Amino acid sequence: MIAAYAIIALVAIQRLAELPYATRNTRRLLTQGGVEAGRGHYPLFIILHAGWLIAIALALPPNPPIYWAALGAYVVLEILRVWVLVTLGPYWTTRIITLPDTPLIETGPYRYIRHPNYWIVIGEVALLPLVFDEVAVAVIFSALNGALLFWRIRIENAALAARRAHRPPPDAFATPG
Secondary structure, eight states: OOOHHHHHHHHHHHHHHHHHHHHHHHHHHTTTEEEEOOGHHHHHHHHHHHHHHHHHTTTTTOOOOOOOOHHHHHHHHHHHHHHHHHHHHGGGGSSSOOOOOOOOSSSGGGTOOOOOHHHHHHHHHHHHHHHHHHHEEEOOOEHHHHHHHHHHHHHHHHHHHHHHHHHOTTTTTOOOO
């Protein structure tokens, strides 16, 4: 039981530790002319993620199993999460902030897929409850998270559309042969 609560506490601490970094980046981006989109749905993510951790803790049986393969997969997702944070650097926030004339990040995981952080969060929300064999929590919160992410990705794509449209063609910086 102690190990299960320790794992949940570590995840909560990680999430809380990210908030000052995200807040600092958000403030800086806004002072540089950044525009926030989707402000109205943001509190729902806070409620969802807090509720997810609380539900996991409340659903723990007296002697919860720990499925190490699921925990290992979760740790891999955390490594990928760090890759996203490092790639975005000062542009990483928990909100949708766009700087109109700033090029989009196309390095790191963004070289391969759009919205890699959201894919990671999908995995996190599903996997952490499965570490403790909480299938119902995984299914319920995955569905709720999926609905919110569907909404958020539509908002984010709309906010980034103008920046994507003004991207130079891939060979624009090639030197003439």
